[in-house]
Amino acid sequence: MEYKELPEVIYCPADITIETWYRSPYVNVTWTSPNITDNVGILEIVSNYHSGDVFHLGVTTVVYNATDTALNFNHCHFTITVIDVEKPYFENCSLDIAVPNVPGSAYSNVTWTIPTAYDNSRIPPHVTSDADPGDVFPLYDTIVTYTAVDESNNVELCRFKVTVYDVDFPYFTNFTDDVQVFIDSIHSNVTVDWDPPYPADNSGVLPLLESTHQPGDTFQIGVTMVTYTATDETGNTMTHTFTVTIRVAFTDLRTILFNGTDDVDILQVSAIAVNRGKGRDLTDNEIDDLEVMLLSMSSASEDIGNREPKVMTEELINVTTTVIDRKKNMAQQIDIVLASEILLKKIVTRQTNTTVKKSSERVASNIELVENAVWSFHFETKEKLLDS
Known part of the structure; x- marks a missing residue:
């Protein structure tokens, strides 16, 4: 079957x-x-x-x-x-990296060991990255990412942070020089202006600027320290300091006359004192101080100064006419004119290296090489007396 x-x-x-x-x-x-x-x-x-x-x-x-x-x-x-649901894996994925910037720049070249990717399939995964060793990195934080993809499209990431920290200090593109202001004796303070320093930084970001004082602030007589501080985003700081000195013109002139000084332009201080005193009646002591200044400078052997002759001439005329206006004694007026003529000769001969004409001729001829120099009516009047 x-x-x-x-x-x-x-x-x-x-x-x-x-x-x-x-x-x-x-x-x-x-x-x-x-x-x-x-x-x-x-x-x-x-x-x-x-x-x-x-x-x-x-x-x-x-x-x-x-x-x-x-x-x-x-x-x-x-x-x-x-x-295969298992992600690839990296060996020697870099730790976070921190390096200083290249001095004076906003970047740094950064290197690291390239991580190696493996997969349980024994087939090397495909690896891509958004940065390579030796690349240029900007200041602050950048995330570097390596991506590994296996044959089953499982994905694993290797990520680390590259920090370029800023070691450069901010800097100033311009500086404010020490400021000196003369005031008249009837004042005790004055507002002062200046051009502030301008900060900059290697990062290209404008630093924070702080200061102890601002242009237009009121300053008392004496010396005040003004400090500007620039701070960048990293906290690096740079300071710039200058002084604001408030001086009383006639007080300074009297100090110079009694104590002497080697570093002060007496003519300039005298002219400043006269200008600051305009609008009020100068005291007899102030006029006496100006007279003593003219007479002592004319009899001194040292140079009168090295500024522009036109400016010095105008200052001398201003001071001399101010004194003559108040000194009514003819002998004193003649002494003042003679002293001024001597000072004018010093100005002209030093600046032009010329031989000054004899003093019996008009004083104005002694300064004809000084551009736009103007001889006052007072001088012309007193010269007539000198010639006689």
């Missing part, structure tokens, strides 16, 4: 999807063996894989073939899919 009935598959495992082991491209897979029966008896069941075998990434078909004693056969098959 011939039997044609096939073996019956009572149970066949379902398809299996499984992840690889950690850092491995494979996994051991187990399952329950199929249940296959037959009415005349099973001769053999043969399979290409067995529960517990190692399966690599990808899809593998497992087949069980059953043959009964009548040589009828049937089969059971299912798939095992090993998937």
Whole structure:
């Protein structure tokens, strides 16, 4: 009797999807063996894989073939899919890096060891980066990112921070010189203006500028220190300091006359004192001080100064006429005119290196080389007396 009935598959495992082991491209897979029966008896069941075998990434078909004693056969098959859900991984991903800027610049060249990417699949992942060792980095913080992508599109990042810290101090593109202001004796303070220093920084960002005083502030008699402080974004600071000196013109002149000095232009101080005193009646003592100044300078052997002759001439005329207006004694007026003539000669000969004409000629001729020099009416009047 011939039997044609096939073996019956009572149970066949379902398809299996499984992840690889950690850092491995494979996994051991187990399952329950199929249940296959037959009415005349099973001769053999043969399979290409067995529960517990190692399966690599990808899809593998497992087949069980059953043959009964009548040589009828049937089969059971299912798939095992090993998937990679594990991200690639980096070795020697750099730690955060901090370097100083190149002096005088807003950047630095930064190097590091390139990280190496691996994957459990044993296939090197594709690696990209947004920066390379040796690149130029600007001041402050930049994030560098390396991206590794494996064959299964799993992604891993290596990230580190590159900090270029600013070691340069801010600086000033211009400086304010010491300021000196003369005032009249009827005042005790004065407002003072100046051009503030302008700060700059290697970063290109304008530093914060603070100061102890501002242009237009009121200053008392004496010396005041003014300090400007520039602070950049990193906190580096630079200061610029100058002095504001408020002096009383006639007080300074009297100090010079009584104590002497080597570093003060007496004519200039005298002219300033006269100008600051305009609008009020100068005291007799102030007029006497101006007279003493003219007489002492004319009899002194040293140079009168080295400023522009036109300016010095105008200052001398201003001071001399102021004294003559108040000194009504003819002898005193003549002495003052003679002293002024001597001083004018000093100005002209030093500045033009010329020989001055004799004093009996008009004083105005002695300064004809001084551009736009003007001889006052008082001088012309007193010269007539001198000539007579």
